[in-house]
Amino acid sequence: MQENEKTRLDKISKDSWYAKGANVATILYSAEIFKRHWQSPSCLEMGAAEGIMTEILSQSFEDLTIVEGAKPFCLDLEKRFPKAHIVNKLFEDFSPEKKFNTIILGHVLEHVEKPVEILKKTKTWLAPEGVICAAVPNARSLHRQxxxxxxxFESEYSLNEADIHHGHRRVYSPETFRADFISAGLKIQHFGGYWLKPLSNPQIEQYWNENMLNSFMQLGIHPTPPVFKTVREIFKLTRLLGLACPLC
Incomplete structure (x- = not known):
């Protein structure tokens, strides 16, 4: 399975869309939210892909390790972030020799075959009082509804073109996202959403400007009452964020 999975990831990496259009804004905004919670000095980024969030992490952590399953991504990351420790392995095969204060799972859990097992492994890599910061797409996004x-779509959980292109295996709801962390023995300290997203990425990229995009990112965190008259919960937003630590 490992070799097939690595081949799959290498193929996906040759035409990845994470460094294009609205995806970049999504990643950078989630990093700004993660900043409120992450802890120094050491950080493990799992699944860096094109390294959009890595740009921020490399400036924020003096000790940065990246584990990435796609070799083409790793070769590029090594050139751009010479001070970081880059490991070209699947998460399932990764065994770090040290613990980390902060572990980043930015749009990763929707890709892996067994997310709960990955989270259980990740839990063992945390330093005392360490945190896991995670983000995934949300099945309850307004544009999906x-x-x-x-x-x-047949359902909110249907995989769209971009999901299939990037090798997503699932679309999380707030309930399933929380459930995976709890099943892995992790305590959820903060949970919420960001980016009120009424349209698809191609539509946003065609018609919106940067100011509009940033405004709707902020609306996702600070929704006004009229927006949620029928939706009511922040968990209906397009992206989910979680911050977790081991259960005592």
């Missing part, structure tokens, strides 16, 4: 009503 609209797509179901329009008959474009």
């Amino acid at each position: 609209a797509a179901v009503i329009m008959g474009l």
Whole structure:
């Protein structure tokens, strides 16, 4: 399975869209939220891909380790971040010799075959009082709900073109996202959403400017009452964020 998975990741990396369009803004905004919670001096980034968030992590942590399963990504990361320790391995095969104060799982858990098992392993890599910062796409995103009503998706959990292109295996809801962390024996300290997203990425990239995009990112965290008259919960937003630590 490991060799097949590495081949799969290498293939995906040759035409990845994470460094394009609205995806970049998504990653950078989630990093700004993570900043409120992460702890120094050491950080492990799991699944850096093109290294969008790595740019911020490399400036924030003096001790940065990256584990990435796709070799093409690793070769590029080594050139751009010479001070970071880059490991080209699947998470399942990774066995660090030290603990980390902060572990970043930015849009990773939707990719892996067994997310709970990955989280259980990740838990053992945390230093005392360490934190895991995680983000995933949200099945309850407004644009997904609209797509179901329009008959474009069978359900909110349907994989769209971008999901399939990037090798996603699932779309999380708030309930399933929380459940995986709890099943792994992790305590959720903070949970919420960001980016009120009414349209798909291609539509946003065609019609929105940077100011509009940033405004809707902020609306996701600080929704006004009229916006949520029927939706009501922040968990209906397009992205989910979690901060976790081991259960005592």
